[in-house]
């Protein structure tokens with residue numbers, strides 16, 4: 001088989017549609033007779049609802065219906081738990097999931113309270129002004145440490161405390177290791193992670209056809225199949241009566257896989273109630289409070305080492321802010337707990353966390369999904385240890401890397417996929433070496449930095465390493481079919497949000513079937529096209545769905561060869577698939593087109609052999625035994641102006657190992673985008689809640705997403721340790737850019753300001769915060 | 778606020794006459810009245826630039842204008858850049874070749890910002906490009922491939 005496309009920089013199939021403004025996004029759906037929804041949301045972080053008066057709203061011309069929690073009847077119930085807690089011994093998990101509309105009590109600013117349906121969005125929003133809600137404000141739970149003090153107000157009274165979860169995981173015996181250590185370093189770290197802020201807000205459109213008894217939903221989701229199953233169950237429909245379409249999605253990054261959003265549950269229901277198509281599109285202000293976010297953790301961490309810098313053990317006890325509800329289970333803090341170990345051979349580990357309910361927006365994964373927090377803690381501990389021991393920061397990392405012959409490497413704790421955290425493969429030193437070379441580490445440290453310092457410039461360098469669990473199960477599937485035209489159509493259940501699946505998946509198929517990559521048409525995100533699947537999350541699209549597509553294409557290839565061999569009367573080994581034909585090797589004029597084979601494989605008369613399946617088509621599923629571990633090194637050079645405390649990134653390098661790369665152009669783009677989000681998380685973006693639980697940064701004027709002025713050119717390179725866990729040897733690449741960025745940035749800033757002798761134990765920074773740190777003494 | 782006005786607006790060469798409320802945003806008018814959904818709305822507070830269209834040849838944020846303000850004016854949206862997906866504008870071609878888009882949601886805004894920019898400045902430096910797009914947010918690409926696309930487009934358009 002000739003590999004023409006796998007590994008090649010191919011322009012994306014989906015781009016002409018997007019570039020000409022012809023792609024369908026959810027808000028582009030327009031149906032005759034469509035109604036529009038607006039939500040009245042809580043202005044309070046924590047309050048009792050005494051009464052709600054909607055009578056004036058109902059009188060407004062153009063208003064069709066108004067619903068409070070009471071009006072939902074039996075349909076009002078807490079959402080399902082999306083991810084159950086992992087099987088860890090002694091785990092405490094208090095499940096409290098979001099409700100469609102708040103009843104009795106509101107628990108965060110932005111929680112939906114009343115739904116208004118009207119002939120236009122303008123009228124629906126007017127009607128919100130007509131509604132009167134009588135609230136009795138309660139003391140809000142904002143600070144996660146105070147939330148655990150006795151007598152603190154409670155987000156959920158029936159839980160009896162604000163503890164959402166408590167988990168302890170162990171490897172070896174940390175206390176015994178500590179007793180042997182030459183040095184023990186302990187610090188308190190603070191890490192805050194922000195909003196995904198995808199450029200497209202969320203939205204749902206539902207259309208109920210009462211004659212066909214069929215519900216169609218357009219949904220900005222990363223997991224259409226799961227949404228279909230859930231909505232069907234909630235509405236008492238069978239799955240075949242519901243079609244969920246996730247059309248083009250304007251960026252996902254995690255929060256678009258949260259399910260089920262309150263609005264997501266209500267829009268299809270109200271479309272059925274009113275027998276009219278209904279649309280709700282989130283506006284940006286709503287996105288800041290109603291779409292899930294990530295938030296902060298406070299870590300008390302300790303590392304025990306020998307005097308030559310070998311890690312004997314790590315202990316970490318942390319608090320995690322989970323917001324008002326916990327529908328996504330423990331994915332985020334478990335990722336923090338597991339990813340902290342990084343690429344290092346750490347024989348003893350004790351990790352304990354408490355997830356805390358607060359009166360804030362719900363926390364679910366956002367690109368990195370808690371991994372940032374863990375990486376930051378570990379990398380900062382190593383930086384401090386290196387300083388204390390007088391070892392170069394790159395040496396201390398190198399010394400503790402898991403050696404390449406120790407894979408698969410078992411960390412002996414449970415990961416987010418409920419399987420033990422085992423790294424499938426990796427080789428960390430080459431990535432570090434390459435990154436050091438690309439950033440010019442030796443030269444910078446020895447020549448440039450001293451020279452620039454002598455000129456009064458504050459420049460510093462940061463180098464950090466990380467691993468990333470990717471491509472987890474359970475499974476994905478795909479159907480590959482050769483059409484009579486000779487073109488190939490492929491359907492899979494994952495959704496796509498800009499990752500280039502239309503192209504990378506087509507590359508896999510084109511190689512197997514010997515067709516032009518532009519002749520492979522991929523359908524993702526439409527449950528009418530493929531029935532099974534779980535969704536795009538945890539950097540798994542290319543790994544899991546890609547592998548299923550590969551297997552299905554391989555099967556179709558076998559079918560094509562078998563049939564062609566019968567027709568051409570030539571042994572299969574003597575045939576090849578080239579340019580849309582099966583032809584005889586060495587005699588290319590003896591050939592039959594794939595389109596012709598597709599027609600011949602679907603006879604209209606006569607008999608076929610028993611067991612024959614019609615069509616050049618195959619459906620295959622792939623479920624990896626466990627996730628594939630990607631890894632890499634980030635390095636950056638930063639200049640800080642101690643007067644203004646502005647920091648400028650002068651150079652940024654990423655060397656990444658995501659196994660075999662299907663399309664380097666796409667992977668590069670994923671890394672650039674991730675780094676840009678990481679830079680935002682390091683220095684520009686911050687979620688600020690005041691003591692009343694009000695979000696103070698609820699616009700793009702206050703929540704600063706990096707622009708082209710802030711994101712520096714990024715140099716990327718790859719090393720490749722193929723994953724043995726899937727036939728393509730790939731690992732996920734979606735999140736790597738974003739995970740260690742703040743750790744690299746902070747290290748570089750601290751280095752730049754070495755004459756001030758400060759230790760930075762938190763992220764994000766900002767000019768103001770840096771100023772405080774510099775002047776606190 | 779809800780009083781009605783009849784306006785005539787030329788969009789991509791076609792003149793439309795519609796009766797709209799005074800408060801209707803130009804972005805809503807383009808998207809929902811005219812059905813030209815290539816213009817996207819990302820923030821409705823004038824920061825993200827996704828809604829950028831050309832207003833008498835100048836880039837404007839259609840979420841910060843009312844439809845009535847466009848009465849008698851000429852607008853160009855992304856749909857007006859190329860006749861069909863097989864005949865792309867050099868700017869679109871360059872975005873395609875340089876992988877200047879991922880989800881593509883921000884892209885129409887970038888294209889409409891860049892068209893007049895490159896016409897005025899056919900040979901921009903990287904700094905000038907960065908400044909030109911600093912009012913457009915993209916959450917996917919990290920801008921690097923967009924900047925490469927602009928350089929490539931400038932080259933194509935100079936030819």
Ligand code: FES
Pocket residue numbers: 817818819820821822823824825826827828829838839840841
């Ligand atoms: S939608 Fe107009 S600038 Fe963001």
Ligand code: FES
Pocket residue numbers: 199250251498877878879880881882883884914915916917918
């Ligand atoms: S490509 Fe997704 S926001 Fe720019």
